[in-house]
Structure formats: C-alpha cells, structure tokens
Amino acid sequence: MPDAQQSKSTPTRGEREPFLPVALVTLAAPLLWVLHFALLYLLEGFLCARAQSAAMLIPAAIALATLFCGGACLYLFLCLRRTGAVLLQSQGFLAAAQRLLAGLALTAIAWESGGAFFLDICAFAY
Numbered sequence: 001m002p003d004a005q006q007s008k009s010t011p012t013r014g015e016r017e018p019f020l021p022v023a024l025v026t027l028a029a030p031l032l033w034v035l036h037f038a039l040l041y042l043l044e045g046f047l048c049a050r051a052q053s054a055a056m057l058i059p060a061a062i063a064l065a066t067l068f069c070g071g072a073c074l075y076l077f078l079c080l081r082r083t084g085a086v087l088l089q090s091q092g093f094l095a096a097a098q099r100l101l102a103g104l105a106l107t108a109i110a111w112e113s114g115g116a117f118f119l120d121i122c123a124f125a126y
Contacts (some may be wrong), residue, residue: 027082029073036069036109040116048122055122056121064075066113073109077102 043061047054080099 022094026094026101028076029098029102030078032073033105033108036065037112039065039069040112046122052122058121059116062113062116066109070106070109070113073102073106077106119126 040062043065044058047058047061077099080095080102
C-alpha cells in the first residue's frame with residue numbers, strides 16, 4: 001500500500017511538467033524587468049541626445065513603459081498568488097519562487113521609474 005501512496009505524490013518521468021513552460025513562467029517577471037530597464041535607458045539616451053524639447057517626452061515615455069511592464073508583472077503576480085502557478089501544477093518551492101520573483105521584479109520596476117518623476121533626467125547633457 002505505501003507504493004501506491006508514493007506514486008501519487010511523486011510524479012514519474014512521463015508525468016513531470018515540461019521544462020519550457022515552467023521556465024517561462026518562472027522567468028517571466030525578471031524578463032519583464034529587463035525589458036523595462038532596457039526601455040528606460042534606450043528612451044533616455046535617445047531622447048536626451050536629440051534636443052531639449054525631446055527631453056520633455058521622457059516622463060511620458062517612462063510612464064508608458066512602466067504601465068506596460070509593471071501592469072504585466074502585476075497581473076502575473078496576482079495570477080501566481082491566486083492560483084499558485086500559471087498553467088502549471090507546480091507546488092511548494094517553485095510556486096513560492098515564482099511569486100517572489102514577480103514581487104521583486106514589480107518592486108524593481110517601480111523603483112527605477114520613480115526617479116524619472118523627481119529628477120532632471122537630461123541635466124548632464126545640457
């Protein structure tokens with residue numbers, strides 16, 4: 001009888017979740033943060049190099065990038081919090097790690113975009 005109990009709790013090799021969906025859900029939030037980080041530096045560098053008038057667009061561009069990436073990350077975090085894992089049956093450590101990564105990425109997105117609204121971004125260029 002213990003063998004039947006063990007086979008239910010431990011999936012066999014054929015029953016395990018495929019690697020790619022698990023990896024994508026786990027890395028989705030950090031990848032959104034990387035996208036946001038790259039967008040901020042790309043927009044800032046491009047708009048600061050243009051002219052003083054283009055520098056006025058930076059807060060709006062950063063707000064749009066933050067809304068897109070932050071909104072997607074928040075949605076992922078809420079889905080992970082509600083269901084444990086998106087499209088997966090992950091339990092325990094992996095589900096907790098997915099939620100932690102989503103929360104940390106959301107915090108990083110908010111932190112790095114906050115400076116755009118309080119600091120003069122292109123002050124070094126002029």
